[in-house]
Ligand SMILES: NC(=O)N[C@@H](CC(=O)O)C(=O)O
């Protein structure tokens with residue numbers, strides 16, 4: 001196993017130091033380190049972060065390998081600075097049995113570019129009717145701890161209560177896609193001024209807020225852990241703030257796109273901007289950014305949602321919702337938060353690793369710690385070219401935008417998955 005000596009790198013924004021990586025761990029840190037057998041990486045001007053952890057990734061395998069595979073999504077993740085991703089269950093077949101989650105877990109190991117932690121479905125087939133085999137998935141080789149019907153809301157309150165109760169036995173968490181389905185029938189975009197002007201059916205903020213309010217009360221009642229996926233409205237932030245003040249065990253994520261893009265993008269009628277929950281208003285963005293800084297929102301999660309060309313380059317009404325995220329998330333975070341490295345490390349690595357219970361991830365580079373880390377060049381700027389992305393899909397909302405920051409290298413247990421900004425395999 002090759003050793004790596006990273007020279008003069010700023011660890012999470014601190015004064016430059018050297019990092020020696022050997023046998024899968026950070027062996028030593030300090031200025032002026034030498035190691036004749038090590039490959040030297042010049043870290044001048046770079047920032048080392050704990051490897052990023054994505055709590056919300058769609059890898060599309062099994063079933064839609066034309067849009068993404070575990071391998072292509074893993075490569076996109078590594079290039080984005082990630083060392084672990086949690087793979088959503090809305091595949092085909094759905095990841096609602098030990099067999100499917102073990103298959104995804106094994107494919108992740110074989111690709112070897114990031115740790116792929118499968119998420120299990122809450123209900124059989126995501127149909128919202130009966131609980132899936134949560135215990136069997138938890139006991140499987142994939143050791144599932146996060147369960148989600150993402151793409152669908154667990155709308156039935158009795159089922160949601162039972163799911164919350166069930167996962168307590170193994171400290172699991174239910175990740176809810178908060179969308180009251182009766183309030184979003186036929187919805188195409190955020191319900192507001194723009195939807196009225198365009199004549200498109202609206203997805204009101206209250207459809208999200210009502211479910212979050214119900215679920216935090218259910219989580220409080222049964223004393224269980226709830227995680228709220230892709231929070232998108234100012235009102236949701238207020239519900240979460242209230243719940244956290246009461247001591248409810250709730251965590252929440254926001255996506256990069258909900259921190260940056262507004263519903264005005266729908267005026268283009270370009271379905272690349274169609275996503276669930278929909279892009280909201282500038283007021284919502286301001287509230288989401290403040291909540292992220294404050295900690296009412298715990299993490300940034302990408303909701304990387306690759307879609308094949310025929311599912312995206314069609315009429316708005318027929319297009320699938322979702323956008324790519326893994327290869328641009330750090331740049332958007334840097335754009336939105338500035339070089340607040342400790343905050344970025346917390347919201348994109350440490351906190352998601354804690355929520356997911358991923359051992360060896362989310363730890364700042366220090367002696368003895370598994371060498372899961374990424375090196376960022378904060379001064380670089382790059383223009384996003386969809387054709388150059390490692391994802392099999394092209395549905396990035398940032399095409400031809402110039403964004404700050406570039407991932408120079410990523411290490412997974414001491415082995416580079418990205419070097420000189422390129423995937424190693
Ligand atoms: N976010 C989306 O718009 N789409 C996701 C599902 C989801 O996250 O709800 C997908 O699977 O494509």
Ligand SMILES: [Zn+2]
Pocket residue numbers: 150151152177229230276277
């Ligand atoms: Zn969702």
Ligand SMILES: [Zn+2]
Pocket residue numbers: 056058088150151303305
């Ligand atoms: Zn999703």
